[in-house]
Amino acid sequence: MDEESAAPPNSLSSPAPAGLCSFWHTVFNAFNIMMGIGMLSVPSTIKEAGWASLGVLLVFGLVCPYTAHLMRLIFESEQGVITYEDMGGVAFGRYGRIAASVILYTDLYSCCVLFITMEGDNLTKLFPGASLDLYGLHLTSNQCFGILAALLFLPLCFLKDLRIVAYVSAVGVLTAILTVFSLVYLGTAQGIGFHHDAPLVKWSGVPLAVGVYAYCFAGHSVFPDFYRSMADKGKFTKATVTSISASFVFYGGVAAIGYTMFGEATLSQITLNMPQHSVVSRIALWATVATPFVKYPLLMLPLVKGLQDLLPQQLSHTYTCFFLLRTTLVASTVLVALLIPFFGLLMALIGSLLCLLVSVIAPSLCFLKIMGQKASRIQIVLSTTVASFGIICAVLGTYTSVSHIVKQY
Numbered sequence: 001m002d003e004e005s006a007a008p009p010n011s012l013s014s015p016a017p018a019g020l021c022s023f024w025h026t027v028f029n030a031f032n033i034m035m036g037i038g039m040l041s042v043p044s045t046i047k048e049a050g051w052a053s054l055g056v057l058l059v060f061g062l063v064c065p066y067t068a069h070l071m072r073l074i075f076e077s078e079q080g081v082i083t084y085e086d087m088g089g090v091a092f093g094r095y096g097r098i099a100a101s102v103i104l105y106t107d108l109y110s111c112c113v114l115f116i117t118m119e120g121d122n123l124t125k126l127f128p129g130a131s132l133d134l135y136g137l138h139l140t141s142n143q144c145f146g147i148l149a150a151l152l153f154l155p156l157c158f159l160k161d162l163r164i165v166a167y168v169s170a171v172g173v174l175t176a177i178l179t180v181f182s183l184v185y186l187g188t189a190q191g192i193g194f195h196h197d198a199p200l201v202k203w204s205g206v207p208l209a210v211g212v213y214a215y216c217f218a219g220h221s222v223f224p225d226f227y228r229s230m231a232d233k234g235k236f237t238k239a240t241v242t243s244i245s246a247s248f249v250f251y252g253g254v255a256a257i258g259y260t261m262f263g264e265a266t267l268s269q270i271t272l273n274m275p276q277h278s279v280v281s282r283i284a285l286w287a288t289v290a291t292p293f294v295k296y297p298l299l300m301l302p303l304v305k306g307l308q309d310l311l312p313q314q315l316s317h318t319y320t321c322f323f324l325l326r327t328t329l330v331a332s333t334v335l336v337a338l339l340i341p342f343f344g345l346l347m348a349l350i351g352s353l354l355c356l357l358v359s360v361i362a363p364s365l366c367f368l369k370i371m372g373q374k375a376s377r378i379q380i381v382l383s384t385t386v387a388s389f390g391i392i393c394a395v396l397g398t399y400t401s402v403s404h405i406v407k408q409y
Contacts, residue, residue: 021229023239028170029226030219030243035176035250036295037118038216040269040288041344042251043258045212047266048205050198054252056209061248063386064217067363068240070383071220074363074370075227082228084221084358091366100362104221105306107354108299109333114346115153115292115299116337118269120146122289125272126282143338149292150334156297157304157326171294175287179271180254182284186274187261196263207400210393211348211355216251217244218355220363268344303329345405352397360390 021029045053074087081087088100123145124130132139139147186192227236258270267273271288274281304325308316315321340346364387368380375383 020231021226022231023235026226026230026236026239027243027246028173030223030240031246032170032173033219033222034217034243034247035172036216037114037288037291038212038347039176039179039251039254040118040271041212041347042216042255043262043266043270044268044344045205045209046198046255046259047264048202049209050201050205052201052206053209053213054255056206057213057248057252057255060213060217061244063389064220064359065237065241065244066382066386067360068220068223068244069237070363070367070379071223072227072233072236074367075224075233077374078370081224083224087224087366087370088362091369096366101306103354103357103362105303107218107221107350107358108303109329110346110350110354112296112299112303112329112333113336113340114343114350115296116146116150116333117142117341117343117346119149119289119292120144120337120341121269121343122271122285123149125274125276126285126289128276142341146337146341147334150330153293153296153300154327154330156293157300157330158323159297171287171291175291176250178287179284180250180257182274182280183254183257183261183270185280186278187257190275190278190280192261192275194257194260196260198259198263204400207352207393207396208345208348208404211351211397211401212344213251213351214355214359214393214397215347215351217247218351218359220359268342268347300326300329340405342405342408345401345408348397349401349405352394352401356390356394356397361387361394364390 042057045056049056071087074090075081078090081090084104085097085100089097092099120142124141127145128141130141130144132144187194223240226239227233230236230239254270258273259266262270262273265273269288271281271285274284307325307329308321311321364383367375368383368387371379
């Protein structure tokens with residue numbers, strides 16, 4: 001999702017230098033941003049909220065292109081806005097910039113935690129039954145593989161030049177394609193079928209669906225980079241509409257296919273439902289396992305740089321700080337993942353608490369604040385409505401996600 005801020009210029013999946021990115025390059029970059037691990041959880045939204053969850057998906061498919069368009073209007077009216085933090089600073093001053101930075105960094109950190117949980121779950125599916133008893137401490141298979149994944153991620157986080165990693169960060173799109181192919185193959189050639197049906201709506205699960213889909217469409221933090229990189233900036237809105245529409249079709253298809261295959265047995269990650277001994281399943285699982293090795297260090301880099309900027313210069317440039325800061329951050333993501341090992345619920349919480357702020361609420365409020373009387377009446381009404389919708393969804397989704405997480409204990 002947000003790894004683009006760490007990717008070097010000229011890489012396939014990162015924005016090209018200012019003014020050199022074509023329309024279709026921008027569409028691909030935005031699509032790659034949104035085709036992340038959220039895809040694994042969309043089938044479970046039908047289980048939680050019924051077929052009405054696809055209505056939630058449609059709403060986000062309409063709202064997110066609109067808020068991207070609002071960001072474009074802000075970029076055109078304010079020459080100094082080149083990052084998401086700039087937008088918050090122009091709208092609400094120093095505290096707005098600080099708030100935007102905190103939200104973005106927390107979002108990046110939360111995604112790293114999700115990667116640890118995802119690795120533990122999928123490696124357990126590949127190698128079931130593993131566990132470890134060490135000095136009276138019992139570690140389950142998920143916990144062992146989560147820790148192992150972090151140990152493997154750590155050397156990648158020590159790399160000072162991540163260009164090699166960034167060049168293959170489009171693996172998210174490849175993984176999405178492999179997952180869809182695997183589901184279709186298992187449902188047809190392997191005889192699982194598409195026979196399960198769901199109720200029209202389960203109201204208690206709608207807030208969870210809101211959180212998951214908010215997570216899926218949260219690419220707005222890097223939209224300023226995409227806008228700045230486009231050769232024809234007038235096509236920015238069209239590019240975001242195209243990429244979000246493609247994501248909508250992809251997510252909706254995966255949600256419907258996955259649920260009709262496994263019904264109420266659908267898990268928070270659809271790869272965990274795939275037959276364990278099928279070659280196609282194992283390919284999809286290994287592709288899913290491989291994805292974090294590309295994206296985890298790219299997400300960690302801006303976090304490290306942000307924390308280094310807060311430290312005194314004589315300390316931040318030492319080798320001790322270099323290794324200790326990265327090791328501490330990686331270890332902390334493992335600790336949080338072990339404490340909250342609920343992939344679907346944590347994704348819903350991140351989507352409700354952070355992604356709605358990034359993709360829906362903040363762009364609308366910043367537009368209203370920056371444009372003021374220059375905005376048309378329709379824009380004011382729509383932006384106010386979208387901001388209100390986002391706030392209501394954020395409150396309900398956060399409360400529901402936290403409540404479900406607490407019940408797990």
